[in-house]
Amino acid sequence: MPIFNIPNVKISGIASSVPVKVMDNNDYNFGTESEKQLFIKTVGIRYRRIAEKGTTASDLCIAAANKLMEQIGWERSEIKILIFISQTPDYQIPFTASIIQDKLSLTKDCMAFDINLGCSGYVYGLSIAASLLNSLSAGKALLLVGDCSSHCISTNDKSVTPLFSDAGSATALEKKEGETMSFNLQTDGNEFDDIIIQDGGMKSPFSSDSLLYKEIEPGINRAAINMSLDGLKIFNFALREIPGNVNNLLAHSIIDVAEIETAFFHQANLLMNESIRKKLKINADKVPYSLYEFGNTSSASIPITICNKLHNKETKPKTVLLCGFGVGLSWGSAIADLSSAKILPIIEV
Amino acid sequence: MNLNDFTEKFASCFTEKEAKTINQSTEFRKLEEWNSMMALIIISTIDEAFNLTLTANDLRASTTITDLFERLTKQ
Numbered sequence: 024m025p026i027f028n029i030p031n032v033k034i035s036g037i038a039s040s041v042p043v044k045v046m047d048n049n050d051y052n053f054g055t056e057s058e059k060q061l062f063i064k065t066v067g068i069r070y071r072r073i074a075e076k077g078t079t080a081s082d083l084c085i086a087a088a089n090k091l092m093e094q095i096g097w098e099r100s101e102i103k104i105l106i107f108i109s110q111t112p113d114y115q116i117p118f119t120a121s122i123i124q125d126k127l128s129l130t131k132d133c134m135a136f137d138i139n140l141g142c143s144g145y146v147y148g149l150s151i152a153a154s155l156l157n158s159l160s161a162g163k164a165l166l167l168v169g170d171c172s173s174h175c176i177s178t179n180d181k182s183v184t185p186l187f188s189d190a191g192s193a194t195a196l197e198k199k200e201g202e203t204m205s206f207n208l209q210t211d212g213n214e215f216d217d218i219i220i221q222d223g224g225m226k227s228p229f230s231s232d233s234l235l236y237k238e239i240e241p242g243i244n245r246a247a248i249n250m251s252l253d254g255l256k257i258f259n260f261a262l263r264e265i266p267g268n269v270n271n272l273l274a275h276s277i278i279d280v281a282e283i284e285t286a287f288f289h290q291a292n293l294l295m296n297e298s299i300r301k302k303l304k305i306n307a308d309k310v311p312y313s314l315y316e317f318g319n320t321s322s323a324s325i326p327i328t329i330c331n332k333l334h335n336k337e338t339k340p341k342t343v344l345l346c347g348f349g350v351g352l353s354w355g356s357a358i359a360d361l362s363s364a365k366i367l368p369i370i371e372v
Numbered sequence: 373m374n375l376n377d378f379t380e381k382f383a384s385c386f387t388e389k390e391a392k393t394i395n396q397s398t399e400f401r402k403l404e405e406w407n408s409m410m411a412l413i414i415i416s417t418i419d420e421a422f423n424l425t426l427t428a429n430d431l432r433a434s435t436t437i438t439d440l441f442e443r444l445t446k447q
Binding site: 058065182253254255256262263292294295297298301 | 405407408409410411412413415416419420425427428431
């Protein structure tokens with residue numbers, strides 16, 4: 024099992040951003056009023072943030088990064104690593120991180136690349152940024168994680184539309200002696216099509232048929248260029264895999280579950296997350312949610328929840344569990360220290 | 373866990389009115405309140421009560437509550 028520690032790197036700051044436009048699930052047509060109310064209560068999502076056409080995840084991440092660098096006083100020339108994690112890049116070619124490198128006015132002495140990951144992306148991204156930083160003799164890293172999933176969704180598909188929301192984030196990492204982050208990262212490609220956009224890649228290139236709407240079942244209408252999600256299978260996956268992943272990480276790190284001060288889980292679904300929390304026996308007051316206000320923001324949901332919960336706290340938690348899971352299927356957890364991190368309030372773009 | 377326990381837990385996910393109509397031979401997908409959300413609630417409730425996980429395939433391949441129970445207890 025890929026469980027490992029990365030020494031001498033700390034999280035210096037986190038900023039998150041969302042589009043100004045708010046959609047209310049009370050205004051969405053679920054078919055029946057009772058189904059709508061059951062959804063809001065069970066899944067826990069009332070409001071969603073939706074980016075305007077042409078606004079992308081990179082725009083949201085850049086806004087967060089600019090604010091973060093201003094607040095923590097970083098010089099742009101110090102940044103040697105720029106990682107952009109998203110499933111909603113600006114273009115098929117080129118990769119988005121190069122565009123961001125230019126827009127952020129970073130120097131040419133900066134590696135920049137994209138990673139295609141979804142809901143596990145924040146935890147994976149921290150591990151990659153920290154590992155690379157640890158290999159450099161000097162420099163700082165900027166991890167940008169975000170998605171505008173609304174651009175890929177059929178608004179006539181009640182199995183996905185009321186869930187997803189758009190957001191971006193920026194996390195600053197730098198070297199610090201004595202700090203340690205721990206990770207447990209896993210993958211199961213056997214269920215790769217549980218969350219998928221069928222057309223538009225090289226396996227099934229875009230064609231005029233990609234735009235044809237089909238009724239999958241009443242209330243679920245989409246084309247092959249839209250995202251589909253098998254909610255039941257994802258629910259099963261999360262219950263089956265996440266508690267074991269977290270427990271193995273805790274055992275490796277010699278941390279008792281009671282020592283976790285705050286646990287930030289990917290904001291998937293209140294019922295699913297609460298089932299995981301109960302299996303892990305983590306007290307409810309240690310597990311914050313941002314689902315009601317911000318929905319499922321895919322890869323950005325962990326930093327969004329961190330900013331929502333901690334931006335106004337003078338004392339920040341030292342032993343923090345981070346856990347992301349979803350598309351791939353991919354999942355991972357991390358133990359990190361946020362006690363010295365600058366956590367900004369969520370920015371509206 | 374026996375079939376009665378399972379049926380009782382299954383029924384507890386529904387409103388009192390609907391729950392009264394539920395028995396071991398109920399074809400659960402024909403229940404008025406049945407929808408995809410209710411499926412998630414049932415998976416979560418059964419998992420919490422019995423530490424056994426109903427899968428998407430169990431739900432799709434079963435017609436009655438007895439069918440579900442039999443698939444679950446074969447795990």
